[in-house]
Structures are given as C-alpha cells and as structure tokens.
Amino acid sequence: MSLSYESSGVRYDQLDAFKRACQQAARTTAPLLGDHGYSEPATTRGESAYLMEAADHFLAHVEEGLGTKNLVADAVYAETGECFYREIAIDTVATIVNDLITCGARPISVAMHAAVGDSGWFADAKRMNALVAGWAEGCRMAGAVWGGGETPTLRGIVEPDGIVLAGSAVGMIEPKALRITGEVREGDAIIFLASSGVQTNGLTLCRAIAERLPAGYQTPIGHGDGRTYGQALLAPSVIYVAFVRECQRRGLPLNYVAHVTGHGWRKLMRLEEPFVYEITSPREPLALFKFLESAGPIERREMYATFNQGVGFAALVKPADVDAVLAAAQATGYDAWRAGTVRKQGGRKAVEVPSLGLTFEADTLQVR
Amino acid sequence: MSLSYESSGVRYDQLDAFKRACQQAARTTAPLLGDHGYSEPATTRGESAYLMEAADHFLAHVEEGLGTKNLVADAVYAETGECFYREIAIDTVATIVNDLITCGARPISVAMHAAVGDSGWFADAKRMNALVAGWAEGCRMAGAVWGGGETPTLRGIVEPDGIVLAGSAVGMIEPKALRITGEVREGDAIIFLASSGVQTNGLTLCRAIAERLPAGYQTPIGHGDGRTYGQALLAPSVIYVAFVRECQRRGLPLNYVAHVTGHGWRKLMRLEEPFVYEITSPREPLALFKFLESAGPIERREMYATFNQGVGFAALVKPADVDAVLAAAQATGYDAWRAGTVRKQGGRKAVEVPSLGLTFEADTLQVR
Known part of the structure; x- marks a missing residue:
C-alpha cells in the first residue's frame, strides 16, 4: 500500500474545527486593539503571522511549534550517539521566523518554549548544550534577539523522554509600505x-x-x-x-x-x-x-x-x-x-x- | 511524612542549569537588536518579561505556560463530567499577561499554543468550546487581542489524552516613564x-x-x-x-x-x-x-x-x-x-x- 499523510495518523478535520472556532472567537477580541492605538487589518486572520496596524507601523506576532521532528533526532541519537539538537533548535526558530516574514515583518525577538516530561531531559549536557547553541544560532540567522522563554516540566502531559519545542516571535513592519499584501497580478x-x-x-x-x-x-x-x-x-x-x-x-x-x-x-x-x-x-x-x-x-x-x-x-x-x-x-x-x-x-x-x-x-x- | 514540593517530583536544579545556559547564550544575541532600533535594558534578563528599548517606548515579549493544572481539570471531568476548560484557558492567559505587566507593559496581543497528543482531543465539543471561550474571555480581561496561535498534534511527544497549554504576549510601555523599574526605597x-x-x-x-x-x-x-x-x-x-x-x-x-x-x-x-x-x-x-x-x-x-x-x-x-x-x-x-x-x-x-x-x-x- 502506498503511504499518505492522512494514513500516518494526522486528522486535519478535527484540528481544523478547533482552528475555526479559535479564529471566530479571536476575531471578537479585535476591538480591544483600539485602546493600544492599533487596529486589525482586514486580511490578517488566517495568515501565517498576526498583524496589528498603527499609524506608522505594523506590529507582528507569531506563535509556532516544531512538530514531531525531534522524535527523529531522538531515534538517531539513541541508535548512533549523533546528536542533532543544534539542528532541531534551528528548525524550531526557522518555523517561527519564516512564518513571521511572510507579511514582510522583520523578527525582532524570538522566545523559546521547551516543555519536558521529566527535568532529567536536561541532565544530558551534550544534548542540552546543543539545543541552547542552536537556538542562539537560529536567532542570529534571523537577525533577532533571543528574548527569554519558558521551560516547564509537565509530567503526565509530556511523555517521559519527550520535549515539546515551540516559541514565539515579535516583529515589526516600518515603514508600512514594506508590508507584503498579496497584491499579485496576472503575469507575476x-x-x-x-x-x-x-x-x-x-x-x-x-x-x-x-x-x-x-x-x-x-x-x-x-x-x-x-x-x-x-x-x-x-x-x-x-x-x-x-x-x-x-x-x-x-x-x-x-x-x-x-x-x-x-x-x-x-x-x-x-x-x-x-x-x-x-x-x-x-x-x-x-x-x-x-x-x-x-x-x-x-x-x-x-x-x-x-x-x-x-x-x-x-x-x-x-x-x-x-x-x-x-x-x-x-x-x-x-x-x-x-x-x-x-x-x-x-x-x-x-x-x-x-x-x-x-x-x-x-x-x-x-x-x- | 509531611509533603513538600521537591518530594512531589519537580527538580529545580536540573531545570535551573538549563535556564542559566539559555540566559547566557541569549545574552550574546542582544546586539542584534541594534538593527531594529532597539537595545536591551541592562536589567531585563531574568525578569518575568523581556524588554526592548527604543527612543520613545519599550517593546515587551513573554512566553509562558500553564504547567500541569489541566491534569486536575481532566481528573475532575472524568469523575464528574464538570468541565473546567474555560477556567483553564483563563489560567493560561493569566500566567502570560500577569508576567508581562510586572514591567509595566500593557499586553496588546496574546497568542495560544495548544499541543495535543491526539487530534481526538478536539472531538469533545463541550471541552473544546470551553477552551476557546475561556481564552477569549481571558484576553478581554487582559485588554488584549487574541492574535492567533498554534495547535499541533504531537503524537509520541504529548501523552495521548494530554494537552500542553501555553502562549505568548506582545506588549508595550509608552511613555517610557511607565516602566516599573524596581526603584524601591526603605519604608515603601x-x-x-x-x-x-x-x-x-x-x-x-x-x-x-x-x-x-x-x-x-x-x-x-x-x-x-x-x-x-x-x-x-x-x-x-x-x-x-x-x-x-x-x-x-x-x-x-x-x-x-x-x-x-x-x-x-x-x-x-x-x-x-x-x-x-x-x-x-x-x-x-x-x-x-x-x-x-x-x-x-x-x-x-x-x-x-x-x-x-x-x-x-x-x-x-x-x-x-x-x-x-x-x-x-x-x-x-x-x-x-x-x-x-x-x-x-x-x-x-x-x-x-x-x-x-x-x-x-x-x-x-x-x-x-
């Protein structure tokens, strides 16, 4: 049998129902931006980055995660001792900042979210240091500061040997004309x-x-x-x-x-x-x-x-x-x-x- | 035997070694802020929110997570059918924005990170809708827009019935004098x-x-x-x-x-x-x-x-x-x-x- 993505167990329909419910509820909060001198551009919902418009700039915000790629790194590490957590950290930063720049925003700050099932994950100094070095390297490639993060131990939620890698970025578009708007024409x-x-x-x-x-x-x-x-x-x-x-x-x-x-x-x-x-x-x-x-x-x-x-x-x-x-x-x-x-x-x-x-x-x- | 937090299995020493390594590496990326017209205030590392200083404002960025509180909601839900995911969502937004305002920044945008072990988590409409409604309610209480988010399925990393709830916020301090600096005096x-x-x-x-x-x-x-x-x-x-x-x-x-x-x-x-x-x-x-x-x-x-x-x-x-x-x-x-x-x-x-x-x-x- 030929393999497909659906057959590998990811059900986009259930996820999409949740995403739609989130977008609908999130839209109702848009008027709150007014207090801060921002407003929501008509077309930002559903784009890769969320944009907020002020008189002379756009503020951009992205939350993104790596997905399950680190399970591959875990398996290879267990089999060969070759540690790819530097690469995994760069991957995580990449998913965040590559989403952010799709609207033309430059990433200014990137924060890490690394949730483990057991704090023992960090006892492996080689792996831990590779993760730290890679995250800093990814930030440098993105021209963004590493602006803090969160590293909880979530026993009973995250698998004992697992780590959930994700994070967020803050960016800006200034002047506003640098926004990538989707004004595509035939022949482009x-x-x-x-x-x-x-x-x-x-x-x-x-x-x-x-x-x-x-x-x-x-x-x-x-x-x-x-x-x-x-x-x-x-x-x-x-x-x-x-x-x-x-x-x-x-x-x-x-x-x-x-x-x-x-x-x-x-x-x-x-x-x-x-x-x-x-x-x-x-x-x-x-x-x-x-x-x-x-x-x-x-x-x-x-x-x-x-x-x-x-x-x-x-x-x-x-x-x-x-x-x-x-x-x-x-x-x-x-x-x-x-x-x-x-x-x-x-x-x-x-x-x-x-x-x-x-x-x-x-x-x-x-x-x- | 009397219970304590360490006896319940959280090892702060291993986590702290990782946090220190992160802070050390993160500090080396501070010069990258210069390209964006920002600089890093001397005392922001290690505070609850990361701050970036411009001529006329501070930009603030926080990534935070709920921890394991949702395991309590899961247990109560299984025992009684009473669903507390509205409350759990408010809790998650609270951890994020209460950290952000410690520096005096007003939260502008809050993004959700909800990682499940199985997309079936979202098939329970009552629970799913409670989570969505609570997140929006938390944002309203914080005066911030719900600015998107990420909802991955991480089979093999997150436990089959589990959900990792976290998120991030972007904020601002303007005028700069509103920053809460820690200028405490005897007798305060x-x-x-x-x-x-x-x-x-x-x-x-x-x-x-x-x-x-x-x-x-x-x-x-x-x-x-x-x-x-x-x-x-x-x-x-x-x-x-x-x-x-x-x-x-x-x-x-x-x-x-x-x-x-x-x-x-x-x-x-x-x-x-x-x-x-x-x-x-x-x-x-x-x-x-x-x-x-x-x-x-x-x-x-x-x-x-x-x-x-x-x-x-x-x-x-x-x-x-x-x-x-x-x-x-x-x-x-x-x-x-x-x-x-x-x-x-x-x-x-x-x-x-x-x-x-x-x-x-x-x-x-x-x-x-």
Whole structure:
C-alpha cells in the first residue's frame, strides 16, 4: 500500500474545527486593539503571522511549534550517539521566523518554549548544550534577539523522554509600505528558494517510513548523496529572513511570499484571490525526496502535496524585478530561481506543474 | 511524612542549569537588536518579561505556560463530567499577561499554543468550546487581542489524552516613564492583591494530595467553603492587568510589582537589591489553603514557600500613595490591602512574617 499523510495518523478535520472556532472567537477580541492605538487589518486572520496596524507601523506576532521532528533526532541519537539538537533548535526558530516574514515583518525577538516530561531531559549536557547553541544560532540567522522563554516540566502531559519545542516571535513592519499584501497580478513571476530537505514538515510520514525500513534511519539514501536517511532528514531548515530583508533594503517589492510547509506545494495557493500558479521549472528532486518516494512508496502527487520537494519559500514578483530579486537572493546566500508564472483563469485557483503532469485544485487546500 | 514540593517530583536544579545556559547564550544575541532600533535594558534578563528599548517606548515579549493544572481539570471531568476548560484557558492567559505587566507593559496581543497528543482531543465539543471561550474571555480581561496561535498534534511527544497549554504576549510601555523599574526605597509600603486560590502554582503537590485522599478531588474542603477540592483548585486565576493600567492612568507610580507564582511568598524578594520585606498583615488563609495544610499535611513554612496563600500579586509603593493605590485597585474590582513595609538591614535580603513566625532568607530563592 502506498503511504499518505492522512494514513500516518494526522486528522486535519478535527484540528481544523478547533482552528475555526479559535479564529471566530479571536476575531471578537479585535476591538480591544483600539485602546493600544492599533487596529486589525482586514486580511490578517488566517495568515501565517498576526498583524496589528498603527499609524506608522505594523506590529507582528507569531506563535509556532516544531512538530514531531525531534522524535527523529531522538531515534538517531539513541541508535548512533549523533546528536542533532543544534539542528532541531534551528528548525524550531526557522518555523517561527519564516512564518513571521511572510507579511514582510522583520523578527525582532524570538522566545523559546521547551516543555519536558521529566527535568532529567536536561541532565544530558551534550544534548542540552546543543539545543541552547542552536537556538542562539537560529536567532542570529534571523537577525533577532533571543528574548527569554519558558521551560516547564509537565509530567503526565509530556511523555517521559519527550520535549515539546515551540516559541514565539515579535516583529515589526516600518515603514508600512514594506508590508507584503498579496497584491499579485496576472503575469507575476514565481521565484523559488531552495530548502535543505524536508525542513519541518511531513515528519510523521517520514517516521512511518523509517519503521518499515530494515535499517531504519541508518539506511543510506543513495542517489549520489552519502548521508543516511536520519542525517538527511535532520539537516537544519533554511531561515529565509535575510532574503526578504535584502529585497526590502534594495526596494524590490515582493507581491506575495509563501513559506512552503504543511500541504507541500498546495501552499502556493494560500492567497484568497483565485490564480493559477504554473510551475515550469520545478527543481530536480533532492536525493532525500527520491528516496522517500521509492521507500514509501509514495505517489508522486502525494509527494508534492505533502513535502516541500526542495522548495522552502516562494516569492511572487513582477516580471521586471526577477533578475534583481534573484541577485538579492544570491547576495544573501540563497539558491533561488525563476520557477514559473501566475496566470488568471477566471475564478479558478490551482497549482499546475505540467512537466510532472500534476495539478492541484483549490479544494485540495483548506488552511485558512 | 509531611509533603513538600521537591518530594512531589519537580527538580529545580536540573531545570535551573538549563535556564542559566539559555540566559547566557541569549545574552550574546542582544546586539542584534541594534538593527531594529532597539537595545536591551541592562536589567531585563531574568525578569518575568523581556524588554526592548527604543527612543520613545519599550517593546515587551513573554512566553509562558500553564504547567500541569489541566491534569486536575481532566481528573475532575472524568469523575464528574464538570468541565473546567474555560477556567483553564483563563489560567493560561493569566500566567502570560500577569508576567508581562510586572514591567509595566500593557499586553496588546496574546497568542495560544495548544499541543495535543491526539487530534481526538478536539472531538469533545463541550471541552473544546470551553477552551476557546475561556481564552477569549481571558484576553478581554487582559485588554488584549487574541492574535492567533498554534495547535499541533504531537503524537509520541504529548501523552495521548494530554494537552500542553501555553502562549505568548506582545506588549508595550509608552511613555517610557511607565516602566516599573524596581526603584524601591526603605519604608515603601507592600500592597497585596488577593488571589482566587492556588491559581497556577503548586499543582503538582496538589495532585499528590488528591491521590492520598479517599474521595480525591470530590473531598469537601470545609472551613465554611461549600466547594469540593477539585472545584476550589480550578477557580480561574485573577488577571491583574487592569490594576496596573489603572495605577498608570491615575499617575500612581508602582516602584515594583511581583506576580506571586512558583516559590510562593519567597517571590517577593525577586529584586536584586537587598531588602527585608516585613509582612504585618498576611491574609487570613483561604479555606483551600487550610485544607491543603492539613490534608498534606504540609508544614506552615512549606505552604508559604510554595503557594501564593491568597496573594496573587504584590506592589511596592511609597507610603504617601497607599490610599490612592488601594482606591485604584478597588475601582477596578480587586481586593487589595496594605500588607507590610520594606526595610533596609544592610545587605540582608529576606521575607519576614512575624505574626506567623516565618522568615525566608535570600538563599531560599534562586530564580534569576
């Protein structure tokens, strides 16, 4: 049987009912911003970052979590002694700040939430120090201060060997014109920025695959890549803050950006307005994704609907800005390329990858 | 054997080593604030809220968690069907915003972090809706918008029936003179604000006591209080935001405030500068604390070193402001009274409660 994300046990329907209830109740609190000199921009609910508008700036707030990726690090650590908690900490900071910058906000402060089931978790100095060093490194990559955090022991809630890694960020957009608003037009170019691997999504499925492999995380992934499955999964996420900030510094407008996480490439059609996103230059899949596809096995369509497939961040820009945006990406150390074009087809919303024979219509994505 | 907090399984030493490593690494990231037009005030590390200083305001950021109180709600729900998740949500918001206002910042936005072990947690609509309603209610009490959040399913990290409740807040101090700096002087008055019960600390110990009681959480607490142990424990925390804001609005300087949480009344000596805090009017213990003391049994000294003993928030003000501060508290619905006086005794730091024969010296508190 071919594997899929739903079959690996994550029920989005139950979660989504809760998320909708939260959004509905949260909206009723918006008038409270008035006392502070802020108001809620019409379109911020459901976006990756929550924005508050003042006369001369936007304040941004994000709360995000790593998910279950650290279970992979735990398994690899137990099998080989190789500790990836530096990478896991960078991953956690990345999930937070990559969400924050999607609205154009620069992260100013990042706080850690690390809840353990037993305070003994911290008795392993090597692992504990790796987590601390990685968190500071992630903050430096994001250009943000590490502004405190919370590290409770939650026996009976968190598993005895477990740690819940999450956190929050505060950011700002100033001047307000730097806000990324989603003013996308037909003909806009789609720029892709490379990911380092799965980054932080699809890990539940990745763990299910490890259980099916005789050598588990120690299986070499091949396809010219010398790493094991565990090592490749645990490559730290790319933090895309410097790219957005460099574009802002150079005066290059980003009409929309998407942090490609859960829901894979379907995430490209997050924008409310209907467009067809035609991807003409998908990246040659990384060795890790080729390995996952055959090891699962996972259908090609499911791969692109679940994983980032080598693309961690996407920016929509006007065609005249493509070269300048690619130059800004290169100057800040990112692997970026023009991947496709935004089309208008009436009320249709879809992602199309003709060279792979893939199409995702709007009804395959419910994230707002 | 008499019960204590350490005997209930929380090891502060291991946690503290981690916290110190975090603070040390976090400090190295402070120069990154310069790019954003902020700097780190000298004394903000180790305080309850992280502050960033700009020319005309301070930005504040807090990440906090509920702890294990929801395990009490789970047990009571299983035994009686009475759902306290509205109260639990208010508790979670309270832990976050009560920390934030200790520096004088007004909470603007509060984000939720709710991580479950199984998405089935949300299938119980009564419980789910109580959580959502309570979170919104807590935000309203705090005068803050509910600015989004994160609700992951973390199978294998969070226990199957468990939920980790935490969150973050963004706040601001403007004008900067409203910052609560800790400029305490000998002779300052100590104002206490009432708590509603244990609020959010000492719950691990409370659960250990429930296990020793034949009727568990269904035990009546007596002492003139008609509630069961479970009901009394689950009274929602008081949110002290309106008190601080009203003092600010009336131009009443708060020289220092303390959110009385873990470490009980020892928390009063959080300030770096050595003072002796003499408490001459402790509150008559609530029925719940009398019950806990005898049910444990817990020694009197341990009670005050662990629980808030009916006092959730303390403010240090100059003697001439006492009446005005008490009037501000009353106007915003808080039960407040003058509880004692700040004394100077050379380099000694201590909390003294002569009427109870209790003294806590500085070496009994290590929280910075």
